[in-house]
Amino acid sequence: MTNSQLVTHVPVEVLPSALDITDFLAKTAEIEELFRTAFIPTHRASQYFRWLDELRLVKQCGRVIGPRDIGKSRSSSCYREEDYKRVSCIKAWSNSSSKRLFSQILKDINHAASKGKRQDLRPRLVGCIEPFGVELIIIDNAENLQKEAFLDLKQLHEESGVPIALVGSSELDDSLELYDLISTFPSLFEFDKLEEDDFKMTLRTIELDILALPEESNLESDLFANLASSTGARMGSLIKILTKAVLHSLKSGHRKVDPEILRKITDRYGQKCLSRKEG
Known part of the structure; x- marks a missing residue:
C-alpha cells in the first residue's frame, strides 16, 4: 500500500478473512469516521x-x-x-x-x-x-x-x-x-465537479487510504463509469454512496465493493419515487 495522501489520516485495520456482524459494522463505522474527518486532496x-x-x-x-x-x-x-x-x-x-x-x-x-x-x-x-x-x-x-x-x-x-x-x-x-x-x-x-483524471485519483486515494478492504474494488477502473455517472463527480454524493455500498457488500460476505450491489444502490440513490398508488 502506498503512503497516505490524506491530510488527516487514521490508521485503518484491514478486515480478517472471516467476517461476522461485529466486524463489518465496526469497519463501516471506521470508514464513516474517516470520511468525516479526513480531507481528500484534489x-x-x-x-x-x-x-x-x-x-x-x-x-x-x-x-x-x-x-x-x-x-x-x-x-x-x-x-x-x-x-x-x-x-x-x-x-x-x-x-x-x-x-x-x-x-x-x-x-x-x-x-x-x-x-x-x-x-x-x-x-x-x-x-x-x-x-x-x-x-x-x-x-x-x-x-x-x-x-x-x-x-x-x-x-x-x-x-x-x-x-x-x-x-x-x-x-x-x-x-x-x-x-x-x-x-x-x-x-x-x-468550484465545479471533478474532472476525469482528478476523479480517478480521488477514487484511488479512497480505495487505498479509507476503504482498505481485504480485496481491491478497482474503483478507478472497473467501477469508474458507474460512480462517475451516479455521483456527477461530486465528492459528497460519492462518500454517501460508497459508505452504503461497503456496508451492504460486507454484509453479503464480499471482501470488496461488489459491482452488482453498487449498481442496485446507484440505480435509485437520490432519485424521486416514481411509483403511484392506484384507485
Missing part, C-alpha cells in the same frame, strides 16, 4: 487554495460558486485548519442577520466578547482584525445571508481591509447582483 481543491492565497495577498474580496455536495465546505474548512490563527471560516445559517454573522466570526477567532447589539459587533470586529492577525474571512452558505449582512460585510472590508470570500451556490450570485454588490466581491472561483 486538483480542484489545490486550485481553490491558491485562489484564496491570492485574495489574502492582494487584500480583495471574492466569491466561490458551485453546486451542492461538490466539496466547497470541506475544502474551506481544511484551508482554515491549516492556518487557523489567521483565517476565520464560519457557516451562515438560514436567513442569517448581521448580528448573528458577526457574533459567529468573533467567536471563531476566540474574541472574549462575541455577543452584543448589531451596532456594536461590527466595530468590535473591525477593531480586532489587525491585533488578532486575521488575514481572511471565509463565509460558507453565504446565500443564506440577509441583505443587511451583505452590506455590513462590504463595510467591514472597507473599514478593516480584510479580504472576505463568500462561498455558495448560484443563488449567491443572484443575491449579490440584486443588491448591486458583485463589484464588492469581484474575484470569482467556479
